[in-house]
Amino acid sequence: MDLNLNAEELAFRDELRVWLEANVPKDWSQWREKPLDESFPYLRAWQRRLYEGGWAAVSWPKEYGGRSATLMQQAIFWGEMARVEAPPMANALGLGLIGPTIIAHGSDAQKKRFIPKILSAEEIWCQGFSEPNAGSDLAALQTEARLDGGHYVVNGQKVWTSYGWVGDWCELVVRTDPTVPKHKGLTVLLVDMKSPGVEVRPLRQMTGESEFNELFFRDVRVPMENVLGKVNDGWNVAMSTLMHERGAYGARLILTFKRNINRLIELARLVPRNGRPAAQDPVLRQKLAQCFAEVEIMRLNQLRAFSRITVTGAPGPEGSIQKLFWSELNQRLQQLAQELLGPYGQLLAGDTYAVDNGIWSYGYLRSRGNTIEAGTSEVQRNIIGHFVLGLPRSY
Amino acid sequence: MEFGLNESQGILQESAREFFAGECPISEVRRMSATDTAFDPNLWGKLAKQGYTGITFAEEFGGVGLGIVELILLMEEAGRALLPGPFFSTVALAGSLLSFIASTEQKRRYLAPICRGEARATAAVVEASGSWDPAETQMTVVDGKVKGEKLFVSDAGVADWIIVLARTGVYLVDARAGGVRIAPMNGMDVTRKLYSVRFDSAAAEKLGDTFGIPNALDVATAALCAEMVGGMQRTLELTVEYAKTRKQFGKPIGMFQAVQHHCADMYLETESARSAVYYAAWALEQNAPDAASAVSIAKLYTSEASRTVGNRGIQVHGGMGFTWENDLHLYYRRAKASETAFGDATFHRERLARLVIDVEAASARKS
Numbered sequence: 031m032d033l034n035l036n037a038e039e040l041a042f043r044d045e046l047r048v049w050l051e052a053n054v055p056k057d058w059s060q061w062r063e064k065p066l067d068e069s070f071p072y073l074r075a076w077q078r079r080l081y082e083g084g085w086a087a088v089s090w091p092k093e094y095g096g097r098s099a100t101l102m103q104q105a106i107f108w109g110e111m112a113r114v115e116a117p118p119m120a121n122a123l124g125l126g127l128i129g130p131t132i133i134a135h136g137s138d139a140q141k142k143r144f145i146p147k148i149l150s151a152e153e154i155w156c157q158g159f160s161e162p163n164a165g166s167d168l169a170a171l172q173t174e175a176r177l178d179g180g181h182y183v184v185n186g187q188k189v190w191t192s193y194g195w196v197g198d199w200c201e202l203v204v205r206t207d208p209t210v211p212k213h214k215g216l217t218v219l220l221v222d223m224k225s226p227g228v229e230v231r232p233l234r235q236m237t238g239e240s241e242f243n244e245l246f247f248r249d250v251r252v253p254m255e256n257v258l259g260k261v262n263d264g265w266n267v268a269m270s271t272l273m274h275e276r277g278a279y280g281a282r283l284i285l286t287f288k289r290n291i292n293r294l295i296e297l298a299r300l301v302p303r304n305g306r307p308a309a310q311d312p313v314l315r316q317k318l319a320q321c322f323a324e325v326e327i328m329r330l331n332q333l334r335a336f337s338r339i340t341v342t343g344a345p346g347p348e349g350s351i352q353k354l355f356w357s358e359l360n361q362r363l364q365q366l367a368q369e370l371l372g373p374y375g376q377l378l379a380g381d382t383y384a385v386d387n388g389i390w391s392y393g394y395l396r397s398r399g400n401t402i403e404a405g406t407s408e409v410q411r412n413i414i415g416h417f418v419l420g421l422p423r424s425y
Numbered sequence: 426m427e428f429g430l431n432e433s434q435g436i437l438q439e440s441a442r443e444f445f446a447g448e449c450p451i452s453e454v455r456r457m458s459a460t461d462t463a464f465d466p467n468l469w470g471k472l473a474k475q476g477y478t479g480i481t482f483a484e485e486f487g488g489v490g491l492g493i494v495e496l497i498l499l500m501e502e503a504g505r506a507l508l509p510g511p512f513f514s515t516v517a518l519a520g521s522l523l524s525f526i527a528s529t530e531q532k533r534r535y536l537a538p539i540c541r542g543e544a545r546a547t548a549a550v551v552e553a554s555g556s557w558d559p560a561e562t563q564m565t566v567v568d569g570k571v572k573g574e575k576l577f578v579s580d581a582g583v584a585d586w587i588i589v590l591a592r593t594g595v596y597l598v599d600a601r602a603g604g605v606r607i608a609p610m611n612g613m614d615v616t617r618k619l620y621s622v623r624f625d626s627a628a629a630e631k632l633g634d635t636f637g638i639p640n641a642l643d644v645a646t647a648a649l650c651a652e653m654v655g656g657m658q659r660t661l662e663l664t665v666e667y668a669k670t671r672k673q674f675g676k677p678i679g680m681f682q683a684v685q686h687h688c689a690d691m692y693l694e695t696e697s698a699r700s701a702v703y704y705a706a707w708a709l710e711q712n713a714p715d716a717a718s719a720v721s722i723a724k725l726y727t728s729e730a731s732r733t734v735g736n737r738g739i740q741v742h743g744g745m746g747f748t749w750e751n752d753l754h755l756y757y758r759r760a761k762a763s764e765t766a767f768g769d770a771t772f773h774r775e776r777l778a779r780l781v782i783d784v785e786a787a788s789a790r791k792s
Contacts, residue, residue, distance in 0.1 A: 326722055424682045
């Protein structure tokens, strides 16, 4: 056990610090609260800059434009990005989930074709997984692909697609063999979103915004060379994407959580409660301290998981603990913000009296999605029960 | 940066697990716990022979000279086995106070016999107020004589020395000296006996001033948390095993999601507590600026998690979990005693609030 940075990690951090100092945009705070469609070109330009500096995907192998960074270096990377309050990257799913899946399962031609443009944000990626009748039971999905000459012809519908509105390409899971058990007849296709027959509709969520889309596919033709991995092995390919989503991807959230709890502590010093600052209210102090502790434990769990993955080689089911922990913690954190702000907590962005331009009312509503997206808390508990503890499958 | 165990730490963990499995099976735990003191001199001798009673003390005092992380790993295994008797009181509590506060000459005099397994000790912290905050201590020592009463003193019945926290400093009292009256307090935990200790002008040797108390108590608190994590781990193992074998409606109950989800939460809570405790140990060893807050984070989380893990474990065991025959309640009882010892979750949330919410700490947090 040694939580000090070793020489290599220190060198990595110092090189990154120097680069960030010279390159991180100074005007991000003016863009942060704007809708994503307005700020998207800005985020694209920022990712392009990281790409040119060699920082867009530090975890990827060197031959694909990454730095072959260890998990600890990745943790350092996200820590430094947070410290300077750097903007996020435009192609979040391409870099975090889909790129690594292509690197793991793709052909040489696919890697050559897709990887550089994921890195440079020239091509934005989205993920076509969930369907109206296939959420937690993802393997029950019905979008079908029939072989016709050298092409698959795709028909069906996907929901909860982030970045669908701006996506150039989609990692799409389809059913290629309806005659075999559900997990065994799936295939992953890489689909050009400009193909005829693809329709993207906004999906308005309870926050009022349309972060997600519905995708409709009507006789969309996808060339066979765009099969990712093997035909009918799509479940394994899709799982490797989900492991990234539940595992290492969570590391990026720690920064947001740290910033949020620190901001709540700041607000507690300013907000009056019973004639004194809320920070001196014994009940709120207890809740703030509890939340502060849990955010720290989230960080420590992640570091321990990283150390374990370094030994075992790949993100495993223990990523489900992280997903379960952060999603439920964020709901508690957002509820605490509401208790702290009292009637001001409900005010939306744009209201004259809104605190922090309404991020807390938004965060409160948005956090309800946390325990649903990327596998519900119930599914995560099933995974821990079965895959980690070895209890018999319940379904 | 590496947040796992290195090779020698892994070996220590494994050999401790084997040692306790062989020397302290649950049948022995029950036998010892049924005695007045839960102390077995034979087992104590074996602990000393292993080097466990001197694990963190410097070699010049007869110890093994290992670090706080190693102490935490050993305490975790002791907790998993539910080791009864004065090991925590002697090594983690009294030992830490002696290490941080006593003079070199005193360390030689008191730590060396502890390392050899010839002496046992404990510390008297709490008074009538029930508070674990050393700042609330009322007891004073005048002209080398101590007067007054301390409560919830663990293992005083088998201690040779009692370290006494007073307003005027930290003192050592011979437990068999005149003017010392030790009486059992009937606590819930059958494995670690509690006592009231009344001092009527008993002779007290000064070890040092109060300056070193918080640091020494932080090490003891982290060690207790590690013991609690070991108990949580064993409760989880017993519960998962039961859920796999107990059948209802023709199926193992572990197949039902309502049961599985209890187990999943137990796992999450146990692992999270372990992360917090390991980090606290490392921070203490490194004298990190956030060591005190790391200890409070570990204690506030572990205090509540060890209780909820016990709650869930008993629930999954159904009627069996409610019997005296089943071992779960032995862990459950100790979890409750440990929850309040050295401050419960409410106590440590307030301490953490002072460290991270009240103004001074704001700059330390940025690093």
